[in-house]
Amino acid sequence: MTNSIPSEIIDQIENIVGSKGCLTDPADLTPYNKEQRGYFVSKAELVLRPANTIEVSKIVTICSVAGIPIVPQGGNTGLAGGAVAGPGEVILNLSRLNQIRIVDPINDTISIDAGCTLSQVQAAALEVDRFFPLSLASEGSCQIGGNLSSNAGGNAVLRYGNARELTLGLEVVLPDGRIWNGLRGLRKDNTGYDLKHLFLGAEGTLGIITGAVCRLFPVARESETAFVAIDTVKSSTRLLGLAREYAGETVTAFELLSRRALEFVLKDVETLRDPLSAPHDWYVLLEFSTARKESELRETVEEILSAGFESNFIVDGVIAESGNQRQELWHLREAVSDAQKAEGGSLKHDISVPISSVPEFIEQACAAVESEIPGIRPVVFGHVGDGNVHFNLSQPVGSEREAFLARRNEIGEIVHGIAASMGGSISAEHGVGLLKKDELPLFKSDIEMELMRKLKHCLDPNSLMNPGKVV
Numbered sequence: 001m002t003n004s005i006p007s008e009i010i011d012q013i014e015n016i017v018g019s020k021g022c023l024t025d026p027a028d029l030t031p032y033n034k035e036q037r038g039y040f041v042s043k044a045e046l047v048l049r050p051a052n053t054i055e056v057s058k059i060v061t062i063c064s065v066a067g068i069p070i071v072p073q074g075g076n077t078g079l080a081g082g083a084v085a086g087p088g089e090v091i092l093n094l095s096r097l098n099q100i101r102i103v104d105p106i107n108d109t110i111s112i113d114a115g116c117t118l119s120q121v122q123a124a125a126l127e128v129d130r131f132f133p134l135s136l137a138s139e140g141s142c143q144i145g146g147n148l149s150s151n152a153g154g155n156a157v158l159r160y161g162n163a164r165e166l167t168l169g170l171e172v173v174l175p176d177g178r179i180w181n182g183l184r185g186l187r188k189d190n191t192g193y194d195l196k197h198l199f200l201g202a203e204g205t206l207g208i209i210t211g212a213v214c215r216l217f218p219v220a221r222e223s224e225t226a227f228v229a230i231d232t233v234k235s236s237t238r239l240l241g242l243a244r245e246y247a248g249e250t251v252t253a254f255e256l257l258s259r260r261a262l263e264f265v266l267k268d269v270e271t272l273r274d275p276l277s278a279p280h281d282w283y284v285l286l287e288f289s290t291a292r293k294e295s296e297l298r299e300t301v302e303e304i305l306s307a308g309f310e311s312n313f314i315v316d317g318v319i320a321e322s323g324n325q326r327q328e329l330w331h332l333r334e335a336v337s338d339a340q341k342a343e344g345g346s347l348k349h350d351i352s353v354p355i356s357s358v359p360e361f362i363e364q365a366c367a368a369v370e371s372e373i374p375g376i377r378p379v380v381f382g383h384v385g386d387g388n389v390h391f392n393l394s395q396p397v398g399s400e401r402e403a404f405l406a407r408r409n410e411i412g413e414i415v416h417g418i419a420a421s422m423g424g425s426i427s428a429e430h431g432v433g434l435l436k437k438d439e440l441p442l443f444k445s446d447i448e449m450e451l452m453r454k455l456k457h458c459l460d461p462n463s464l465m466n467p468g469k470v471v
Contacts (some may be wrong), residue, residue: 004088005046008068011184013048016058021046021096021227035084036077039346039408042432044071044085051096053171053179055209059092060208061177069467072204075117077138079348080433082150082203082469089467094145097210100124105349108216109185111166114145114209121214130216133160136335145209151201153429155287155333158385159252160217163200164431170196170213180361185213198455203431204466206459220289223252224301225326228308228317229280233361235313236384239284249466250297253287254385256358261336268339272331276316284384285333336381340394343377345401347408349391349415352440353424357382364419365391369411375399388428391415412436416443432470442468 014022023029024046033042039114050056058159063070073083073093085091090177097115104110105128112121119141125132136142148170153162160166169184182196199207214409230239236256243251259281268271271401286304288298303427309313314425320326340346365380370399370452382389416426420443429435450470 003069006066009062009068010046010216012062012288013059016185017048017050017055021049021055021234023049024170030407031094033074033085034071034076035081035083036079040044040081040084040181042084042091043087043146044089044091045087046283047091047093049093050098053173055095056092056094056097056173056208056210057179058174060175063090064176064462064464067462067464069464070208071466072145072149074115074143075138075347076139077142078431078433079149079350079436080150080203080427080431082433083146083468086468092208094143094208094210097145100209101129101306103130103216105130105216106184107185109213110216111183111185111211111213112144113211114143114148116144118142118144118147118263125216125221127233129219131219132166132167132216134163134166144212144214147390148209149202149204150431151429152391153383153388155253155255155358155383157383157388158254162386164197165414166215167200167212168215169213170199170209172199172207172209175206175462175465176430179210180207183211183213188469198459203433203469206465207260208465218291220252221293222295222297223287223289223326224284224297225288225320225329226301227275227320227329227332228284228286228307229276229315230235230282230284230307230308231313231315232359233282233362236284237355237358238313239286239308240355242307243286243288243304246307247288247297247300247338250288250290250295250300251385252289254383255285255379256382256384256389257283257285257333257334257336258378258379259283259338259378262332263378264339264343264379265332265412268342270333271333272328272335274330275318275332278316279334280315285329307450328457333381336379336390337392340379340392343394344399345395346379347393347405347411349393349412349426350424350430351391351416351419351424351427352387352428353389353419355384355387357422357424358389361389361418361422361424362391363386365415368414368418369393372411372414373404373407384400387424395442412439413442434469437468437470 094115097113198411
């Protein structure tokens with residue numbers, strides 16, 4: 001039994017979820033208390049694993065009456081400390097809520113439990129010849145409830161939008177245990193406040209998402225993937241404009257990659273090779289797709305690259321000739337974060353700025369951190385098509401890891417200050433959690449913070465839903 005949760009409460013909950021849904025053994029708790037980046041120490045002494053929405057509701061009701069804080073958790077892949085539990089807090093893990101409820105290919109919607117993994121949702125869509133476009137490196141383990149609670153972005157935001165834009169309806173257990181059923185697959189519903197947006201991106205601080213209705217799209221019949229080198233980072237936005245001019249909405253992904261990021265991946269993943277014959281400072285991974293057959297998409301991509309070569313800002317490039325080559329090109333991009341681990345301590349920043357400001361942000365931020373810490377190694381990559389830059393910083397070669405990580409807040413203020421000066425955000429898709437909670441008031445107006453706190457108090461007056469996160 002735990003030290004801080006009353007035994008009678010545990011007994012009540014175990015009667016609801018059974019022994020496999022009520023974990024107290026320290027060995028069983030370890031995976032749920034793990035924090036991905038190692039920045040925080042989670043201290044939950046009780047992990048609950050309900051099997052359905054009714055069980056979630058009953059648990060929340062009991063905890064609400066007893067005044068026990070709840071930390072909702074999905075696949076525990078978050079990068080902002082949003083699923084970290086403090087002393088006396090209960091982790092409510094939703095992995096057993098993993099049913100595909102309804103797939104409606106005529107309405108182009110899928111109704112799902114919050115504990116479904118992202119790859120499970122993608123697969124269920126493909127079974128009816130539809131496409132669910134949310135795509136993340138962690139899609140095999142991250143869960144849709146966490147994706148929606150953090151308003152996840154991913155590689156296809158440029159064309160399809162982020163999690164908020166892919167969601168039509170929600171089912172939410174409120175802080176007092178009541179269930180709000182907003183599972184409506186409607187594109188148009190002008191009957192007052194759109195309540196689902198309160199919970200999308202709220203990181204479980206206003207209620208627990210237990211189900212969702214999400215949008216589906218036609219499956220791509222043709223796709224083309226290109227990996228190109230550009231002369232300067234400023235040419236990335238120029239290439240994006242050219243791609244959109246020639247290919248319109250078929251531009252599905254547009255990913256920027258620095259040479260250092262590519263070198264880390266090639267060093268870490270021995271099976272991968274540099275797709276180009278010579279090194280360059282900056283690369284762009286482009287993907288185009290269409291539901292049309294015989295669309296001449298290949299010819300369009302070749303025209304884009306030819307125009308870039310003629311204008312001298314594309315300096316080299318390759319178009320994937322097979323599905324395997326396409327996967328290898330994407331692996332170069334998706335393996336960056338893992339490859340950084342072998343290079344020592346890393347300070348990671350997930351910012352967004354207007355697309356037109358992306359090159360300026362990168363140039364200013366690199367100069368600022370290099371001035372502050374000589375030898376620091378910026379590892380820059382991200383979704384330029386939606387203005388989201390992952391500005392990661394690896395420690396200088398030969399430096400002390402802990403000493404470098406200890407400067408996290410100092411460097412974060414510099415990087416985030418530059419983003420804010422350009423009208424940007426300090427969190428594009430990873431969320432606020434514990435990691436950026438204290439910084440948030442520095443970059444949001446007093447009115448915004450006041451409104452957020454009022455919403456939190458209105459829906460969760462006792463601050464039992466994921467306390468200490470966001471606000």
